Structure formats: structure tokens, C-alpha cells
Amino acid sequence: MTRAQPDVTVIIGAYEAMPYLVECLASVEAQTLDPSRIEVVAIDDGSADGTGDYLEEFAARAPMPVTVIRQENSGGPSGPRNVGLARATGRYVFFLDADDRLGAEALERMVAMADRNGTDVCLGRVEGVNRKAPRSMWGANQDRTDVFSSNIKFTLSAQKLFRRALLERHHMRFDESLWTGEDALFTMEAYLRADGVSIVADYTCYYLVGRDDGKHVTKSGGYQLRFDSARALMGLLERMVPPGPKRDVLMVRPFQVTLLPQFGPVFLRQDEEIRRTKFDLAEPLMDAYWNEGVAQRLRVHERLRLQLVAMRRPDLLVDVLEFMKAKHEPRPVLKKGGTQLYLAYPGYRSRKDGVPDRVYLAEPREAKAYPGWRQTPAETFLRGATRKVRRRLGRLRKRGTGPHGRVAA
Incomplete structure (x- = not known):
């Protein structure tokens, strides 16, 4: 019997990730999205601290299918992520760093949001644990936005839900020549190519964990x-x-x-x-x-x-x-x-x-x-006019009509 296509492939690139990996994988196992709708592709990037063995143990007991790939160290996060993308079969992919963790409802909420709105990228609220996290884009849920009319340009990390068809259509992969900022390049390109971006702001989907051993990529180099x-x-x-x-x-x-x-x-x-x-x-x-x-x-x-x-x-x-x-x-x-x-x-x-x-x-x-x-009178007038236009459009949206009386799409 052929297994149904999973909704989401969680791609985990792991290097020297113990003991943080324990909570990371526990957060995947705790997802409220049905395990049959999730697959995990985990890449041990040449670790020597037991990371690979723990991934194998998790694969043996996890309620969802888990593929573990063990390889020589590639020198950065791009290689493992690209390996994971090549093996992914889900409608969406989510890149989870091995020292971070998911909120229990994260995948369920993000998949539902992207499906409901037909968007190609979905951001889930991020909270920092012993480190700073982006904040300016979490004011309210947004069904559909873009990189020009929101603050999402200030969160370019890879920890987002991406529609895999978008990535495959444009042959998108992480630049393995970059040792830092590779996720910014990938995510910005996805924003620019996406048919809409959704934001889940009312639930913490991702916990960005600060390591105390100095091995975070963003702290090195x-x-x-x-x-x-x-x-x-x-x-x-x-x-x-x-x-x-x-x-x-x-x-x-x-x-x-x-x-x-x-x-x-x-x-x-x-x-x-x-x-x-x-x-x-x-x-x-x-x-x-x-x-x-x-x-x-x-x-x-x-x-x-x-x-x-x-x-x-x-x-x-x-x-x-x-x-x-x-x-x-x-x-x-x-x-x-x-x-x-x-x-x-x-x-x-x-x-x-x-x-x-x-x-x-x-x-x-x-x-x-x-x-x-x-402010000059002209600036004051324009700002007031802009507020009036926003209020009018808001009222029209609530009534389900466009600005010319048509039903809003």
C-alpha cells in the first residue's frame, strides 16, 4: 500500500547538537498534527558527540517516518539542508535547527494557515530562549502579505514553512559557498517568488535557543x-x-x-x-x-x-x-x-x-x-488621508466587498 504524501517534511541538520537535540526531537514528537502527516529527514553532519546515535534511536521509536542520513562534516548548515531537501516528499518543508524546538501546535497551525490562504511561505511566531528573536512582525495574524508591505524582511532565518513546489519550480537550494547568511539569501528569494506569505502571530511556533557552548553559527566566524x-x-x-x-x-x-x-x-x-x-x-x-x-x-x-x-x-x-x-x-x-x-x-x-x-x-x-x-500641513493632510483610506478599506473588508462594491476575492 502506497503511503499518502505527508503534509510537511521536517528537515533537521545536526552537528554536535547534544544535549539540545533531545528537546528538539521531543518537540517534533509532541506535534498535534497527526504523525501520518509528518515525515522527518535528519542529517548528522559528521558529529562526534553522539548526535547520530541519538537520531537513530529516535527514528526507531518515533510515531512518524524518520530518515537519518550520516555524512562527513560539510562545514556549514547549507549542505545538510540541501541533502534534506533532496529527500523530502512533503507538500511543505520546515527547517528545524537541532538546538531549537517547536511549539506543540506549530506545524498544525502553519499548514492550516498556508492551506487556507494558498500561500507559499508561512511564518510562525518566534520566541528567544537565552537569545534575542525578531519581534516587529508578530503584531497580528496575517492571512496574506508580502515582503514589501510587512516587516518580514527582518526575519530571514530558514525556520519557516515553505511550499515545496515553489522551491522545486525555481530550483531553490542553499548557497553552500556562504558560511553565514545563507538562510537570508534563500528566504528572501522565497519571499520574492512566493504567491503570498502568511503569518501566525498569536501562537509561539518556534523557540530559538541560545547555546552556552559557543557553537551557534551566528556567533562564529x-x-x-x-x-x-x-x-x-x-x-x-x-x-x-x-x-x-x-x-x-x-x-x-x-x-x-x-x-x-x-x-x-x-x-x-x-x-x-x-x-x-x-x-x-x-x-x-x-x-x-x-x-x-x-x-x-x-x-x-x-x-x-x-x-x-x-x-x-x-x-x-x-x-x-x-x-x-x-x-x-x-x-x-x-x-x-x-x-x-x-x-x-x-x-x-x-x-x-x-x-x-x-x-x-x-x-x-x-x-x-x-x-x-x-509636520508640514501637506504631511499632516496625507497622513490623515491615509488613515481614512485604511479605515474605509477595513470596513469594506469586514462587509466582504471591495472598494467598488464587488465581492472581495
Whole structure:
């Protein structure tokens, strides 16, 4: 008798995962989704701590079919995930890291959400355990959204539910040449190719566990790997998204999350050779991708630091970082009747330094925190009009009609 196709293949790449693997597998066994609708493909990536043996023990007693593959160490998470994808048969795949764990209802809720809405990717709420987790995208459940109109660009880890047909149609696999950021590349491509993305925000589907043995991939590796990661993601966005506001919205992510930390407090602790190398690595990225559309979407201190990198001004960057390290607050400078607010970080209005004034200009979301600033009448009108449009569309959705009286699809 031929076994029915499972709903979801859980792919677990494991390297030196004990004892965290015990709770990880227990969370798979505890899923409320019927075991007949789940399959597990687990890859022991050359562990020497008993990880492979424990996977074999689990396979012998698990209520769902489990395939264990043991291989030589591949050096990173991409290889095992690709091996798992090649063996998967489920309608969906879910990548579970061996030191993390699932909420009991995770797979049931995510599969139901994706099936109900016909979406290709489903995100489940993530909670950090001894480490930080993304937060800005969990405000409410979303049946259908996309990467341009939500904050999902700030969660690019691979721990999502992906429709396997999408991955196979576009021959999507993890880039094994990257030692970090490979999941960001894969997930961003899936977002861009997906026919809709769903979000389960009202239930913790995934527990992101911080290891205390220093073996987390994101905690290891030299700074050069971060530049490799940024270069790969920026290149993907260049290939897949035409120039303009949509690309700028997404380009914020590699600049803010990957590049900017390299020019934060850690920069002050590094010697001149490393500082010079960082500027050299950043130069082609700044020349190719840094523009006003990206800059205006950042806070002043973020925009200023990256602008100084683009200008190759490590001296002034150090001044700004020392200013921030001392917890100084920049002097607010109001102009044009209080409708423009500049934050006077080091270099402001200095002819010698030559940083354009616009770099110090706070956008409304940042400026509103300062007394005396006010929006221009045009901005106030547009924001009010936008709120009215949102309210009207919300009422129409509740009634099941579109804006022209048609039944909403």
C-alpha cells in the first residue's frame, strides 16, 4: 500500500547538537498534527558527540517516518539542508535547527494557515530562549502579505514553512559557498517568488535557543563573512527587484542588519589594519547600492555612520562612535518654522568635514520624539488621508466587498 504524501517534511541538520537535540526531537514528537502527516529527514553532519546515535534511536521509536542520513562534516548548515531537501516528499518543508524546538501546535497551525490562504511561505511566531528573536512582525495574524508591505524582511532565518513546489519550480537550494547568511539569501528569494506569505502571530511556533557552548553559527566566524553575506543578499535584490522604492525598502535590511554592526562599537576596539580592511570591503557595496532612497529610511545615527563609510572617513566615524559611546545626545536644531529637525552629531555644519546637511535631517518617525518639531500641513493632510483610506478599506473588508462594491476575492 502506497503511503499518502505527508503534509510537511521536517528537515533537521545536526552537528554536535547534544544535549539540545533531545528537546528538539521531543518537540517534533509532541506535534498535534497527526504523525501520518509528518515525515522527518535528519542529517548528522559528521558529529562526534553522539548526535547520530541519538537520531537513530529516535527514528526507531518515533510515531512518524524518520530518515537519518550520516555524512562527513560539510562545514556549514547549507549542505545538510540541501541533502534534506533532496529527500523530502512533503507538500511543505520546515527547517528545524537541532538546538531549537517547536511549539506543540506549530506545524498544525502553519499548514492550516498556508492551506487556507494558498500561500507559499508561512511564518510562525518566534520566541528567544537565552537569545534575542525578531519581534516587529508578530503584531497580528496575517492571512496574506508580502515582503514589501510587512516587516518580514527582518526575519530571514530558514525556520519557516515553505511550499515545496515553489522551491522545486525555481530550483531553490542553499548557497553552500556562504558560511553565514545563507538562510537570508534563500528566504528572501522565497519571499520574492512566493504567491503570498502568511503569518501566525498569536501562537509561539518556534523557540530559538541560545547555546552556552559557543557553537551557534551566528556567533562564529570572522567579520569578512558578514561582508560576504551582505554582498550576496544585495546582489540577489539587484537581480530580482528593479531599481526604485521597492528595491530601496528591501536594501535597508542588509545595510542595517549586516553592514551597520561592523561600523558600530566593535569598530572602536579594532586595530587600524582591520578598520582599513573593513572600509575596503565596504567600498564596492557602498558604490553600487548606497543611495538616498535607502538612506532616508534609516535613523540619523545609522545613516550618518554609513555615509561616513561611503565617504571613506574612518576618522569622523570614530568621533561619532565615541560620541555615542559616551551616551551624548545630539543637539536638536529646528529650522523652517519647526518643520525640519537636524540632529547635530559630530561633523554637522562643518565645512572641513564636508558631510551634507541632509544626512543629519531626521525623518518624521524620528523627529516626532523632539519637542517643537511639527509636520508640514501637506504631511499632516496625507497622513490623515491615509488613515481614512485604511479605515474605509477595513470596513469594506469586514462587509466582504471591495472598494467598488464587488465581492472581495
